[in-house]
Amino acid sequence: MPFYFKLPDLGEGITEGEVVKWRVSVGDPVVEHQVVLEVETDKAIVEVPSPRAGRVARLNKAEGENVQVGEVLLTIELEGEKMEKPPEARPVSVSVVGTLPEGEEVLASPKARSAAKKLGIDLAKVKGTGPGGAVTEKDVMAEVEGAPGVKPREEARPEAERAERGDRDRWGPVERYPIRGIRRSIAKNLIASQRTTAFVTSMEEADVTVLWNLRLKEREVARERGVHLTFLPFFMKAVRHAIESHPMLNGSVDEEKEEIVVKKYFNIGVAIDTPDGLMVAVVRDVDKKTILKLAEELQELSKKARERKITLEELKGSTFTITNYGSFGGSFATPIINYPDIAILGTGRIADKPWVKDGEIKIRKILPLSLTFDHRVVDGVEAARFLNRVVKYLEDPAMIFIESA
Numbered sequence: 001m002p003f004y005f006k007l008p009d010l011g012e013g014i015t016e017g018e019v020v021k022w023r024v025s026v027g028d029p030v031v032e033h034q035v036v037l038e039v040e041t042d043k044a045i046v047e048v049p050s051p052r053a054g055r056v057a058r059l060n061k062a063e064g065e066n067v068q069v070g071e072v073l074l075t076i077e078l079e080g081e082k083m084e085k086p087p088e089a090r091p092v093s094v095s096v097v098g099t100l101p102e103g104e105e106v107l108a109s110p111k112a113r114s115a116a117k118k119l120g121i122d123l124a125k126v127k128g129t130g131p132g133g134a135v136t137e138k139d140v141m142a143e144v145e146g147a148p149g150v151k152p153r154e155e156a157r158p159e160a161e162r163a164e165r166g167d168r169d170r171w172g173p174v175e176r177y178p179i180r181g182i183r184r185s186i187a188k189n190l191i192a193s194q195r196t197t198a199f200v201t202s203m204e205e206a207d208v209t210v211l212w213n214l215r216l217k218e219r220e221v222a223r224e225r226g227v228h229l230t231f232l233p234f235f236m237k238a239v240r241h242a243i244e245s246h247p248m249l250n251g252s253v254d255e256e257k258e259e260i261v262v263k264k265y266f267n268i269g270v271a272i273d274t275p276d277g278l279m280v281a282v283v284r285d286v287d288k289k290t291i292l293k294l295a296e297e298l299q300e301l302s303k304k305a306r307e308r309k310i311t312l313e314e315l316k317g318s319t320f321t322i323t324n325y326g327s328f329g330g331s332f333a334t335p336i337i338n339y340p341d342i343a344i345l346g347t348g349r350i351a352d353k354p355w356v357k358d359g360e361i362k363i364r365k366i367l368p369l370s371l372t373f374d375h376r377v378v379d380g381v382e383a384a385r386f387l388n389r390v391v392k393y394l395e396d397p398a399m400i401f402i403e404s405a
Contacts, residue, residue: 003052003076007067010041010312016068017041018180019061026133028056030076037073040181044312054078062109062134066180108135115140182277193339196255198375201334202383206391207355209365214397222292232270233294235322235347237400238393240266240286243320246386248378250319252340260377269318269338270298272305273328279305280338282318287404326350331368342377345390346370367394 007017017039024036035047036056054076061067061074106123108116112135116123126143128135167174179187193199211234222229243250243266251262266287269280281301283294304310321338326349335346348368355364369390373383393399 001078002057003054003078004072005036005050005052005074005076006072007039007048007069009069010039010046014041014069014312016066017046018066019063019073020045021063022059024056024059024074026056026059030054030056039067041185041312044310044315045308046312048073050076052076052078059134060107062107062130064109064111106135107133109137111137112140182274182279186277189339190336193337196253196339197337199337199372200375200380200383201370201372202380202387203332203371204369204384204387204391206367206369206394207357207364208350208367208394211394211397212350212365222295225292225296227292227296228299229292229295230298231347231350232298232322232324233291234394234397234400235324235345236268236270236283236286236294237291237404238390239268239320239322239345241393241400241403242386242389245389246378246382248382249343249373249386251342251377252319253342253374253377263319265319267317267319269321269341270301271321271323271338272302274306274308276308279310279315280318280321281305281310281314282316284317291400321345322347326368333370335370335372337372337374343371343373343383346372 010017018041020038020040022037024030024034030036030050030053032051032053033049036050037048039046039048056074057077058075060072067073106126107128107130108123108126109130112126113123115121115137116126116135121140121143123135123140126135126139129139130136167176208231211231215229215231215234219229247262248260250266251260253259254261265285267282267284268286269282272279272281281298281304283289283297283301286294289297301310301314304314318338318341321341321344323335323344324347325333325335326347329349331348331351333346333348335344337344346369348370350365350367352363353366354361355366356362357364369387371383371387371390378386
């Protein structure tokens with residue numbers, strides 16, 4: 001009998017994903033372990049391989065559609081066997097024009113459904129040219145010409161485009177964008193953090209003039225090794241050493257068992273801005289790596305994140321998070337905790353400011369810092385002491401190297 005390939009359990013509690021791209025079409029031969037599609041889930045794009053060899057008989061999902069773990073992705077006709085009915089009856093389907101009889105569900109992209117609804121086109125009567133015979137937006141527009149009571153193609157196209165992104169409210173035109181992919185993952189994580197944690201933000205400033213000059217001095221050495229040296233590796237080391245005195249900030253809360261889980265390892269998440277949204281890549285074992293090694297790893301993770309080649313494993317397992325919004329011009333902020341971490345440190349833009357140094361007012365390089373912490377776990381006094389300790393390491397970076405293993 002044919003093999004019905006279902007979306008496998010991808011781990012980390014993931015229950016669904018979005019079909020980004022099919023790598024095969026109906027009729028294509030596939031071999032075992034061949035990548036057949038890309039699924040976006042929890043901020044990462046995962047390549048999904050086929051567990052069986054054969055020929056693609058049907059693609060059950062169109063690009064842009066969501067798929068639940070356990071749902072059939074595609075049907076593979078095994079060698080020497082013919083197609084049979086799926087093992088489970090599909091539920092009654094509702095199209096944009098009403099209920100369809102069993103077995104007549106229309107496979108169509110979200111854009112096609114939106115355009116068809118706006119134009120009054122029956123998707124069941126449209127011949128699909130997409131993957132697996134899926135109806136595309138172009139197929140819907142091609143059906144417009146000659147349809148009774150429907151505007152000619154040239155007049156209808158702008159209306160169909162508005163159906164996808166445009167609309168009107170009482171006061172004028174608006175644009176609507178579906179919350180999906182990375183943006184949906186970000187929204188779910190932020191809501192979980194806001195609902196679960198009792199968050200408070202503490203702020204401080206650090207005179208990082210010495211650190212500024214140190215980075216300028218060593219930047220050329222790093223460049224010769226192909227590494228771009230930023231301030232982030234120094235921030236990570238400062239946090240790692242400060243945690244030694246304040247371990248409660250390095251962990252999470254087990255809500256079910258009502259326990260505080262203090263981590264004895266140092267995996268620091270770093271927020272990375274990408275064209276598709278914010279990702280938090282995790283640098284593991286910060287205590288065991290040099291400044292240059294951290295810079296190299298950050299450079300590599302940032303590149304992978306922006307190219308959408310980062311893996312789920314590289315986005316999981318943080319014990320503390322740093323977000324450097326200063327690179328975009330921000331100063332102070334109230335960063336949201338990267339759930340389930342207990343704390344997140346926000347670093348602002350380093351700026352020249354008048355500062356009292358050795359009893360005199362001088363122009364110094366000043367770094368704004370914002371620490372958001374879960375007040376259920378950490379009191380304000382401890383958070384302030386932790387932040388002040390981070391400041392000490394940043395103002396005297398020699399301490400970082402003296403205390404490093």
